[in-house]
């Protein structure tokens with residue numbers, strides 16, 4: 001049995017990334033037994049993450065899996081490393097394999113400092129399948145003796161870091177089975193706040209050609225689109241198979257390719273599927289026509305990555321859009337009757353007191369229904385992490401990949417104070433201003 005773990009939560013839940021469901025589907029198609037552990041065993045008596053992890057590790061260990069695979073994102077690094085330690089204690093001979101954006105960005109540090117045997121660098125469908133096949137052939141013992149043959153892996157062999165040949169991302173997304181929704185325990189999902197109904201993630205393409213300085217661009221620069229009919233086949237499969245009609249479209253930027261987005265919307269309508277969905281976009285990718293057809297196809301909510309109200313900050317951040325382009329997209333979405341949630345970051349390269357003011361003014365006038373302010377937190381794998389000087393910023397790193405950034409104009413304290421004031425001002429202007437607070441770290 002292969003046990004897959006992604007960001008375990010307590011019930012009730014409403015969102016799950018599509019990485020593990022894709023991996024599970026590929027393994028199941030090849031005949032492997034798979035379980036996804038994306039929630040903690042029922043534990044009404046405690047919220048202590050250490051105790052919850054103990055209970056999850058016990059539950060997984062009882063299944064005696066041959067492989068345990070885990071997704072690790074940077075914000076969860078410390079928690080996932082703790083869980084891996086508990087699993088290693090209980091399952092000394094099970095292959096522990098990690099994937100996701102954190103090991104992708106820091107494979108060597110990850111392997112040298114955790115209990116994982118190996119990590120997958122990049123997309124995992126083909127790589128994990130090859131690993132599972134080797135384990136099933138009885139190639140246990142020291143896995144390092146046979147891992148060398150499998151592309152896309154990184155591991156330590158006798159103190160030497162080994163990076164196997166890289167594996168190309170899945171070129172033909174149509175070759176993948178639908179994600180394994182049946183392994184997600186959908187009966188315990190509650191309605192998603194953006195759609196108002198129980199919802200499942202879906203992707204119409206993978207990849208992103210933009211190079212935003214604050215993003216690790218996990219799917220690589222080459223865009224691979226799914227056929228619109230296959231996307232809608234998947235929606236129909238979820239609607240008819242599980243009675244779920246809500247979708248979170250996890251495309252990095254919906255309508256990045258206008259014709260593709262229109263074709264997906266039109267296919268939903270042509271089939272008469274009564275779905276509701278949300279999506280993410282930015283800039284002027286969405287015009288009146290696209291927005292109207294999104295709305296007609298059941299889209300009711302859009303997350304909009306506006307990031308800043310200052311063109312110089314957007315340019316320094318290599319965001320690829322201007323404030324005016326963002327406004328065009330926002331106007332189109334609002335005119336089509338969509339609910340828009342605009343996201344802004346404070347503390348990006350080039351930020352000053354003046355640019356924060358521009359951001360607050362833009363947030364107030366842009367027409368979004370909701371506004372979310374975040375304080376920029378640098379992650380490994382991003383441009384600002386790799387080369388802060390090139391962006392005119394200073395990075396201060398703490399343990400566990402926590403880090404903050406200062407610009408040439410603003411200290412850490414000044415960024416926190418300006419963000420605080422900005423949040424207050426937006427609230428007083430009547431916005432339901434969510435505030436993502438990545439602003440206090442254990443080591444400070």
Ligand code: B12
Nearest residue numbers: 007016017018019069070071073074099100101120123124
């Ligand atoms: C859906 C989503 C969410 C959902 C669900 C997250 C979840 N835990 O599953 C919600 C809304 C809850 C969420 C929240 C957050 N998210 Co989020 N989210 C995404 C998003 C848009 C899509 C994920 C997805 O489905 N991808 C599609 C699948 C097919 O790709 P994948 O997940 O990368 O998986 C593939 C490979 O990575 C690999 N792989 C992954 N896991 C494993 C495991 C094994 C064993 C193997 C072998 C391979 C493997 O194989 C998979 C198949 O090819 C991504 C952006 C993106 N485009 O990926 C951001 C992203 C993952 N989120 C991110 C962040 C920062 C957050 C937040 C911290 C935001 C915030 N400030 O609050 C929170 C906290 C997340 C958390 N605690 O895990 C960052 C992570 C950056 C990093 N360095 O870790 C990303 C990459 C966005 C970005 N571009 O920066 N998020």
Ligand code: SF4
Nearest residue numbers: 208210211212215252
């Ligand atoms: S933030 Fe979005 S648009 Fe920018 S590189 Fe990342 S995925 Fe692409």
